[in-house]
Each structure stands twice: as structure tokens, then as C-alpha cells.
Amino acid sequence: MTGSEASPSFRLAYVPGVTPAKWVRIWNERLPDVPLTLLQVSATEAADALRDGGADAGFLRLPVDRTDLSAIPLYTETSVVVVPKDHLVAAFEEVTAEDLADEIVLHPLDDALDWAQPPGRPAIERPATTPDAIELVAAGVGLLVVPQSLARLYHRRDLTYRPITGTPQSRIALSWREDRTTDQVEDFIGIVRGRTVNSSRGRRPDEETKQKPSGKKEQPSGKGGGAARGEAPAGRGQRRGAAASKDGGRRGRPRRRS
Structure with a gap:
């Protein structure tokens, strides 16, 4: 097209x-x-x-x-495990997939992580959606491993989440x-x-960098350029010298380069 x-x-x-x-x-x-x-x-x-x-x-x-x-x-994205606030997992800053071996871990049909089977023990049925799985976590049915963005999106005041290692990432x-x-x-x-x-x-940005400009070389401008720092362009030493003599040869405080 x-x-x-x-x-x-x-x-x-x-x-x-x-x-x-x-x-x-x-x-x-x-x-x-x-x-x-x-x-x-x-x-x-x-x-x-x-x-x-x-x-x-x-x-x-x-x-x-x-x-x-x-x-x-x-x-x-970072993967996290969603748990009730009073769950043992909430006492840790980070857990591993092996830490959930004895837990029921929900696996919704719209699972955002690319794995065949989550850690822990499977639930009797798979929830239809991630929001459904969140509701089951709040009801104490099991835990849920999701990308952190989904844990934030479906946040509930009675739930929390912790980073988990040893699982796929989205x-x-x-x-x-x-x-x-x-x-x-x-x-x-x-x-x-x-x-x-x-x-x-x-x-691509790298292709733009490799391409050299043709014709007359432009003077640098903008942040970081000589003009922006108040410096005279190269090759104008006489003008700079004249300005210095007019100043009585005094040096000013060095200007901080941005």
C-alpha cells in the first residue's frame, strides 16, 4: 500500500x-x-x-x-505473582517459581505469558480471563502470575503482588x-x-547516522553547540583577541558547559 x-x-x-x-x-x-x-x-x-x-x-x-x-x-515486562495481602508471599520482596510449588496457581485462557503450565498446582478449571482470575485470587482460590502491567491494571485494595523469578516474561x-x-x-x-x-x-536511526551531509558544512547549533555556549566560531582569533584587549585582559569565571 x-x-x-x-x-x-x-x-x-x-x-x-x-x-x-x-x-x-x-x-x-x-x-x-x-x-x-x-x-x-x-x-x-x-x-x-x-x-x-x-x-x-x-x-x-x-x-x-x-x-x-x-x-x-x-x-x-517484569513478571509478578498476585496474592492476597495477608498471604505469606506478601512478606517477601521477591519469590521464585519454586516457592509456589505447593500453591494453586491459576492459568487463565487469555494468559499473557508464553508457557504451557504455570508453577504450583493447577486449579480444577482454568478461568476464562485474567480479570476472572484476579477475582478468584481475592476469594482465596489460588494465586496468579502475570506481567506487572496487568497486576497494576486490575489492582484491588485487598491484593498485592511481588516480583517472581524463574518464569517467562512478556x-x-x-x-x-x-x-x-x-x-x-x-x-x-x-x-x-x-x-x-x-x-x-x-x-533507521543507524542509517541516518551513517549518511554524511553534502555541500557546505553547517555550523553547530542548539544545545551543546558553540553558538549556544557563547563561543566564537573557529578561525576568528583576531576578533576574540580584540574583545580580550578591550576587557583589559581580565579573565572571567569559566563558563560551565551544559
């Missing part, structure tokens, strides 16, 4: 636990004429939302079938359909990668 076929709006899907507010704010600042619509989807629906055209791009949890989807891994990625890499998708990729508004769209 070419840039001319791009939608007049940009639809961004995201799974529970992801907070896209920062990137949405930058989009609205840079592209105020292109509305961005947020679509919250479940982890199981995220890839299909991209494939069927329901969203132009999305934040989802890996792994994802990359046969027709592109994905840029962004960050890895990785968040920006994904889109490979044959629908529109100019808007490229714009959003640039925002997520941290490119400035003047960066060339579609080029």
Missing part, C-alpha cells in the same frame, strides 16, 4: 497493560490533521485486528506469527501488516523509535 492510499485517520490497537499515551501525544503534536483512534483489544484478538484491517498498527505481546506481520520488540512489540506499511505507519514507527520531527521517514 502506498502513502497515497493511507487512511485519513490512524487506528492504533493495544492490548491491556500497554499505556500508549506518550506516543499518542507526540502523534497529535506532529500530525494534528490526522486523528488517531485508540482501539483496546484482547491479547488473542490483537493480531487479527491487524490482519483484517481493523487497525493500522498495534501494541501486542510476543510471540506473533511474522508470516504477514512485521514487529519491532520494544520492552520486556515482551511488548509494535506490529503492523507488512503489505500495509503506509506513510502513517512509518510516521508512527519513527515516533516509537524516538526519531525527531526532522528525521527522514522510513530510515
